[in-house]
Amino acid sequence: MSRRQLKKQYNELLLSFLLSGAEDQLYSAQQLGKWLIRHNVAPEDIIDLHLEALEGHVDVPEPVRISFQLLTEIMIEYGIAYREHLFLRNKQQQLESEIEVAVTMQHTLLPASIPDAAGLDIGLISVPSKKMSGDYYNVFQLEDHLLGVAVADIVGKGIPAALSMSMIKYAMDGLAAWARKPAEMLRQLNGVVERNIDSSMFITMAYGAYDTSAHRFRYAVAGHEPGFWYRSRTKRLADLPGSGLALGLQRDSIYEEYELQLKRGDLIILLTDGVTERKVGDHFLRRSELSEYILDLIGLPCQEIVDSLYRKLLNLSNHELPDDHTMIAIRRTK
The missing domain is CATH 1.10.1240.30 (KaiA/RbsU domain)
Known part of the structure; x- marks a missing residue:
């Protein structure tokens, strides 16, 4: 006009x-x-x-x-x-x-399903606090009797975290030769991260290989939130041992490897700090409190444990989710 x-x-x-x-x-x-x-x-x-x-x-x-x-x-x-x-x-x-x-592309980086493993019950939950998650997780088949299990937390959110997540995913794919050796896998990943992300960022990670024939879990930790180990014989829940520098902080970091022998009914839990770092009432959640909540649910199937714990913590924190919440539970059933 x-x-x-x-x-x-x-x-x-x-x-x-x-x-x-x-x-x-x-x-x-x-x-x-x-x-x-x-x-x-x-x-x-x-x-x-x-x-x-x-x-x-x-x-x-x-x-x-x-x-x-x-x-x-x-x-x-x-x-x-x-x-x-x-x-x-x-x-x-x-x-x-x-x-x-x-966000759609980020979802393609995460596993669409968990592999069936004889003698194991596996539960997994990952809920982003915003549209894009800074948590990475994977449970994947390495060979007939070996599962790879990874949980990582990229410090930061949004697009930079999503890019870092893609880097971790494809770096792990390219480092498949080291997948059976958790400590070496983290050492190799640290080199990739240190060369490719901004100095203000870093990534915490726990990575392990579960032998389903011997029910032995070998793992290594890079500055990540400690997991839990439930032993059915004593009915006690303890912190998973393990420490090490986060990925990307120091070139040529060396990581220690740990090994657990699981008995029937034993359970291990890997998680990110979004599970533990939340305010409950007038105080921040104590790890002892989290342990009690887990023990209250320990008799449930693993997927019900992680789902129920998420709902309970969400209710306790007035439905606020300040950080991404990711948890993997693995129980030996036979």
Whole structure:
């Protein structure tokens, strides 16, 4: 629509409204307003358009004419701010669309299912605190009697964390030769992370290999939240031993390997600090409290344990999830 056509349409609309005041003219005005917004017509230009049309139909008193000058000056600043708002809103919509694509891609990095393993009951839960998660997990088949189990927490959130997650996933795929040796796997991953992420970031991780024929779990830890080990014979829950520098903090870090021998009914739990670091009432959750909650659920199947614990902690923390919550539970059943 040209300037002349716009002026003609506005004149006709204003005259019709002045003569009849019909509500259908208000609807037409709303549609014209939407068109003006879509075509980025400035508010001060609309005021000039209105004054020109008004002068064509009525004798505008001088004070009213002068008042339009004041309104125009106000609308100039308003128009600048409004156009900036539209620009930022469009950029926000574009960013949200890109984040949705990134979230979908992030989901493809995580396992779609847990492998069936003879003699094991496995439960897994991972809930992001925001759209994009900073937690990585995987349970995968290495060979007939060997499962790989990984839990990692990327310090940070959003797109940088998602990029780091993809790096961990594909680095592990490329380091498959070391998958049976947890300490060496972490050493190799540390080299990849140290070379490829910003110095302000790092990644904590626990990685292990579970031998389903001997029910032996060998693992190594890189600055990660300690897991739990439940022994059915004593009915006690203890912290999993293990320490080491987080990935990316120091070149050529060396990691120690640990080994557990699981008896029938024994259970190990790997988790991220989003499980433990939350406020409950007027205090932060104590590890002793978490242990009690786990023991209350210990007789349930592993998937029910992780699901029920998540719901309980969510209720206790007033349905606030300040960090990503990831937990893997593995029990020997035979």
